[in-house]
Amino acid sequence: MTGAAIETSEINLEKLNHQFTDVDATAIVKWGFETFGDGLVMSTSFGIQSAVMLHLVTQVYPKIPVIWVDTGYLPDKTYKFADELTRRLNLNLQVYQSSMSPARMEALHGRLWADDDVESLNLYDQIRKVEPMQRALKELNAQAWLAGLRADQTSHRKTLDYVGKQSGLYKILPILNWHSRDVYYYLQAHSLPYHPMFDEGYVTVGDWHSSRPVTADDDDERSTRFHGLKQECGLHLPQTRGEADSLNSSSL
DSSP, X not given: OOSOSSOGGGOOHHHHHHHHTTSOHHHHHHHHHHHHGGGEEEEEOOOTTHHHHXXXXXXXXXXXXXXXXXXXXXXXXXXXXXXXXHHHHTOEEEEEOOSSOHXXXXXXXXXXXXXXXXXHXXXXXXXXXXXXXXXXXXXXXXXXEEOOOOTTTXXXXXXXXXXXXXXXXXXXXXXXXXXXXXXXXHHHHTTOOOOGGGGGTOSSOOSGXXXXXXXXXXXXXXXXXXXXXXXXXXXXXXXXXXXXXXXXXXTO
């Protein structure tokens, strides 16, 4: 398949999302492929449970472009995990990095993650994550973007639909209504691995300097990221300033 099977202007998001409440994740992925063809991409962080989406999607579309934004600050075990899954699933991996090297960023802006304030973290995310992701979507001529967001992860994600729009692209979330037990069952059923840092107490993992193991005092898994100051890294933020500002506290 080389192009969209239907005109995207015909997509009725309200009707579509209502229909998707009664179908499984694979059916949603198939709809995305049948609708957008070569305009469909997916993203991965090679995080704790990333094997689920990578396996689920590539069973439908083996050669889908898989965008991985490498911040340059990921743990060694993440790089090794990424290599393992890329080889095992034969991923069409597209690695993107910031146009500003880590050394240059630190020289100009300091160690932004260490400032312990939201503005510095937002600038870090814009440089290291958002800019390369936007460049990837443009260069790959993406019309739609598959992501593994789940409603039970953050306050913002509870508000999302299976299919929505972000920055002019369709955003497709096949496992939006999954819970941790669904992830566990899928990994077990297909003999897929968790990220190795799961065994060290991590329930979510990003950059080495802004991730830590979960503790009994954490309200939710995202409290272990970004020093507990915010829930989102910027890739999945809403488009209005007010909505984005509302995500800065993980206590929401």
